[in-house]
Amino acid sequence: MIEILSVTGPASIQDLGRFDQYRFGVGTSGAMDDVALRAGNIMLGNDENAAAVEIPMMPFRLRFDRNIAFALTGAAVEAEIAGRAIPPWWRSYARAGDILNIKAMSHGARSYLAVSGGIDVPMVMGSRSTQFRGEFGGLHGRPLQAGDILPCAASTAVFGELGIEPAGITLARTNDAADETIVRVIVAGEYEAFDATAQDLFWSSSWTITPQSNRYGYRLQGPAVKPKAPVEKRSHGIVPGVIQIPPNGQPIIQMRDAQTSGGYPKIATVIGADLWRVGQARLGGKLRFEQSAYTDALAAEGEMSAYLDRLRANMRLVEEARTCR
Amino acid sequence: MPIETTDIARLAQILENSGVDTIEIEESGLTLKLVVDTRLRTAASASRAAATAPAADHFVMAKADVAGHFRAAHPWQDKPFVAPGQRIEAGATLGLVKIGLLYAPVVAPTAGVVDAVIAETGAMVGYGTPIVRILPLAPGNPLN
Numbered sequence: 001m002i003e004i005l006s007v008t009g010p011a012s013i014q015d016l017g018r019f020d021q022y023r024f025g026v027g028t029s030g031a032m033d034d035v036a037l038r039a040g041n042i043m044l045g046n047d048e049n050a051a052a053v054e055i056p057m058m059p060f061r062l063r064f065d066r067n068i069a070f071a072l073t074g075a076a077v078e079a080e081i082a083g084r085a086i087p088p089w090w091r092s093y094a095r096a097g098d099i100l101n102i103k104a105m106s107h108g109a110r111s112y113l114a115v116s117g118g119i120d121v122p123m124v125m126g127s128r129s130t131q132f133r134g135e136f137g138g139l140h141g142r143p144l145q146a147g148d149i150l151p152c153a154a155s156t157a158v159f160g161e162l163g164i165e166p167a168g169i170t171l172a173r174t175n176d177a178a179d180e181t182i183v184r185v186i187v188a189g190e191y192e193a194f195d196a197t198a199q200d201l202f203w204s205s206s207w208t209i210t211p212q213s214n215r216y217g218y219r220l221q222g223p224a225v226k227p228k229a230p231v232e233k234r235s236h237g238i239v240p241g242v243i244q245i246p247p248n249g250q251p252i253i254q255m256r257d258a259q260t261s262g263g264y265p266k267i268a269t270v271i272g273a274d275l276w277r278v279g280q281a282r283l284g285g286k287l288r289f290e291q292s293a294y295t296d297a298l299a300a301e302g303e304m305s306a307y308l309d310r311l312r313a314n315m316r317l318v319e320e321a322r323t324c325r
Numbered sequence: 326m327p328i329e330t331t332d333i334a335r336l337a338q339i340l341e342n343s344g345v346d347t348i349e350i351e352e353s354g355l356t357l358k359l360v361v362d363t364r365l366r367t368a369a370s371a372s373r374a375a376a377t378a379p380a381a382d383h384f385v386m387a388k389a390d391v392a393g394h395f396r397a398a399h400p401w402q403d404k405p406f407v408a409p410g411q412r413i414e415a416g417a418t419l420g421l422v423k424i425g426l427l428y429a430p431v432v433a434p435t436a437g438v439v440d441a442v443i444a445e446t447g448a449m450v451g452y453g454t455p456i457v458r459i460l461p462l463a464p465g466n467p468l469n
Binding site for chain 2: 076084085086087088089090106107161162163164165166168169170307310311314315318
């Protein structure tokens with residue numbers, strides 16, 4: 001078990017998401033950075049859908065009540081286990097009573113703590129993800145707070161310390177700037193409702209991520225992008241990644257906790273392979289949109305899968321070497 | 326439970342301190358034999374007799390235990406894991422060896438003070454390549 005000692009922001013338990021309830025209006029939830037969640041689970045030999053703790057703000061402290069292997073992935077954080085520093089994207093080992101102290105986050109927006117065997121909260125409608133709006137899943141459907149006890153699945157696996165190359169390094173894009181995340185998008189249903197000037201503003205602007213951004217959505221700030229004539233649509237199905245333009249002309253990117261329907265015109269959609277980059281973009285940071293085609297989106301998906309395949313293959317080799325030794 | 330590199334270092338230390346030359350451990354599917362070079366012991370005990378403070382010929386090497394490319398710092402961190410003069414604990418991570426997408430830690434075999442980081446970032450290292458030279462702390466005689 002894990003005891004939460006101190007928590008700063010809305011930390012939550014997330015797996016890859018709840019995918020089979022969409023038709024009933026139940027959104028996916030799930031890790032904002034699914035690549036980091038998978039990587040942490042791969043390092044521990046877990047099912048890649050095993051639940052982990054998503055930690056959006058520091059400091060965060062917890063105590064392990066038994067010997068257990070864990071992995072920290074996602075944002076670059078400054079962390080210590082029993083006083084020993086651990087680098088980013090690292091697998092380590094706690095002894096009963098050890099305290100994990102995550103002190104600061106130098107870049108990225110969300111850190112993931114995966115444990116050997118996974119966080120063992122009950123499965124609700126096919127997922128362990130916390131659904132804040134519906135107040136179910138995760139631990140009692142709410143953000144974690146000090147004093148919470150997280151059950152961990154039993155695991156006897158023993159691992160040594162090891163790190164992996166962060167996805168942000170392997171999948172870095174050549175045009176990435178220091179504080180600007182370039183996100184590939186595909187134009188969406190109502191793109192043609194905007195004239196050339198408005199479309200150009202959308203592509204050429206550097207969008208600031210406002211403090212009104214969270215797991216539900218990212219609200220951006222920049223020049224007003226307005227349609228030729230006001231667009232009022234009936235609510236229709238939307239998915240994480242959809243970029244809507246509300247009447248004020250300031251884009252909203254729907255994220256993992258998005259509602260399943262909405263009526264604002266959709267100008268574009270973030271490709272699946274770049275959604276984790278948005279999840280790791282910080283409040284106050286900048287986003288820029290790069291127009292992408294369906295085939296580019298598939299190629300990007302391929303690069304992401306290739307990274308995860310290499311991780312799995314590399315980890316298998318390590319475990320084989322260990323058992324042969 | 327498998328025998329870790331740090332366990333081997335600890336066993337070697339015990340052998341050196343106890344005056345035993347050889348130890349053999351057998352577990353299912355695993356045999357470990359450690360032999361201490363007695364010439365080193367003669368030199369070591371001579372210098373131990375001469376001074377209680379750590380002596381220069383008492384250096385311990387932290388070595389790579391896999392083949393790959395050495396990195397003194399994590400690519401996301403500006404500061405190297407250790408710098409000369411830094412006090413370290415046994416088991417501390419001193420650097421990384423990158424193999425494919427994996428980062429294997431170079432681990433301190435003993436507590437002490439970092440004397441020099443010998444390997445250069447980017448250099449190819451192999452099993453047993455010296456990475457960091459450590460001046461061990463004499464037991465009961467800490468530096469501070």
